Structures are given as C-alpha cells and as structure tokens.
Amino acid sequence: DQQVKQNSPSLSVQEGRISILNCDYTNSMFDYFLWYKKYPAEGPTFLISISSIKDKNEDGRFTVFLNKSAKHLSLHIVPSQPGDSAVYFCAATGSSNTGKLIFGQGTTLQVKP
Amino acid sequence: DTGVTQSPTHLIKTRGQQVTLRCSPISGHKSVSWYQQVLGQGPQFIFQYYEKEERGRGNFPDRFSARQFPNYSSELNVNALLLGDSALYLCASAPPMSTDTQYFGPGTRLTVL
Numbered sequence: 001d002q003q004v005k006q007n008s009p010s011l012s013v014q015e016g017r018i019s020i021l022n023c024d025y026t027n028s029m030f031d032y033f034l035w036y037k038k039y040p041a042e043g044p045t046f047l048i049s050i051s052s053i054k055d056k057n058e059d060g061r062f063t064v065f066l067n068k069s070a071k072h073l074s075l076h077i078v079p080s081q082p083g084d085s086a087v088y089f090c091a092a093t094g095s096s097n098t099g100k101l102i103f104g105q106g107t108t109l110q111v112k113p
Numbered sequence: 114d115t116g117v118t119q120s121p122t123h124l125i126k127t128r129g130q131q132v133t134l135r136c137s138p139i140s141g142h143k144s145v146s147w148y149q150q151v152l153g154q155g156p157q158f159i160f161q162y163y164e165k166e167e168r169g170r171g172n173f174p175d176r177f178s179a180r181q182f183p184n185y186s187s188e189l190n191v192n193a194l195l196l197g198d199s200a201l202y203l204c205a206s207a208p209p210m211s212t213d214t215q216y217f218g219p220g221t222r223l224t225v226l
Contacts, residue, residue, distance in 0.1 A: 004155075032213045043117070043203055043217035044156070089155050093213050099146050100169045101215060103155030 003027045004092050006104035014112055019077040021107050023090035026071065030092040034101065035064060035075045038087045047088075048075070080111045115140065117218030119204050125224045126194050134189045134221045138206030144168075145187040146215055147179055148203040156203055162187055191223075199225045 005024045013019045021035075031052040036044035050057040050064045050073070057064050063076045077084055087108050091101040118137045126132050138145050144163045148156035158171040162181035181187045185206075191198055201222050205215035 034214065036217070041219075043205075043219045046214060046216055049214055091155070099144060099161035099163065099207065099213070099215070100158040100171065101146075101148075101156070101213075102158070105153070105155050 002105075003030075004090060004102045004104040006088075006090060006107045008107050009105070010108040010110070012110045012112060013080050015082055016079045019075075019080045019084065019109055019111065021075040021077075021088050021090075021109065023073045023075075023104050024071060025073075025092050025102075027092070027094065027102075028071070029094040030102075032093050033064070033066060033073050034091045034093075035062075036089045036091060036103075037084075038089060038106070044089060077109075080109075082111050082113050085109055085111050117204055117206050117216055119202075119218040119221050121221060122219070123222045123224075125226060127226050128194055128196060130194050130225075131190065131192045132194060132223060134191075134202050134204075134223070135186065136189070136204030136206075136218060137186045138204075139208075139216060141208065142206035142216075143185050143209055144207040144215075145181055145185065146205045146207070147187070147189045148205065148217075149173075150201040150203060150220070151199075159189070194225045196225050199223060 034049040035047045038044045087106045091103045146161040147159040150156040160179045161169040165181045176192045201220045203220045205217045
C-alpha cells in the first residue's frame, strides 16, 4: 500500500525554466511533508518542508505547495539549474510521533544546459 | 559542522551472516532513524531511537535490531542475511525540537552474495 506516490519517474527541463515535481498521498493523518534531493552515492539532502497548517512554503528557488483537499503537494524550482539534476523524493509523516517518514518512489530530474 | 556519519561505506557479506552498521548523529541531535533503500524505491523506515529508547519500528522482520548508545550514536544489526537484504542503509538524525525533519548520512551499501 503506497501511501505516498510520485507518479512521474522522470522529468526533463531546460536550464532557466521551471521544474515542477508532484507528489500525492492517501493518508489524511499526514501533517508534515518534506522534499529531499539525492545524488548518486550520497544520502538524501533535506530541501524544504511544509506543515499541513500552511499551503505554501518558499526557500530561495524552491517552493512547496500543499493542497490538502486533493492530498497533493508539489515542488517548484525556479529557475532550474544543471546542478539541480538529481532524484527528488517527497516524504510525509503524521502526528503519531514515531519519527517515521514515508517516502515516495522518487522522480529523476534532468536539467539540460 | 560534521553531518551524519556512517560506517562502513561498503560491505559485502554472504547469506546467513550477520552485519553491524554504525551511525553517528549530528552533534546535538538525540534522535536517530534507520532506513533501507533498494534500487528504484524510496527509503523504507526501519527504526527510530530517541534518547536511547525505541520510538518507532517499521515493517521489518525480527532479524533487524538496533540500539542507541549514551553518546546518541547507533548500531543497526541484521542477522541471518538474505539476498534481499542487499540495499543502501541510511541513517538520519533529527534535532530535539523538530524530530520530523531528518538529516541523512551518506549510507552504507550492503551487498549480500
């Protein structure tokens, strides 16, 4: 039972354009969402998070949008840079306080120069 | 600042053997979580420890065990290794006031032959 889904395995965009990565979830008890970036042979790097009491959070070139009614979140990267090429994972957690992050399958982003 | 460190980087074992993986959290972090990542999937939660107590456990068999030491470092043990245990094992730590935002180490690549 995949509670967090990233339905696009890959995405390719031109340098300077916007990258939009999407994530859907099924568990309405999730109240905190995170995005991680992962390069090969490295661990995931935390990018940005959002609490369920918000619908938008922005940090530099990265913005996360949360649509609770649709159980959907997205990560916008503007402008995209070749160094952004990596695998992006969304993750979710609930208020059960077990520290368990539920991850999606990941989306591979390629930013072309 | 030193991030989360893990050792060893790579490990090759044969079926039936036992393995111990080690993790040191970011200084000041008291929470350590372990995840398993197989190729093409997102990380899967195994355990979380906070202040040396197990706070959460994922859907993994009893062959998997962990502990946390007084200095907040942690070990993950896997007994009776199976071929399917081949994966990247990730350790993450979290700050005391925001245990949902986890910071990952580079991982240990375990290969079971």
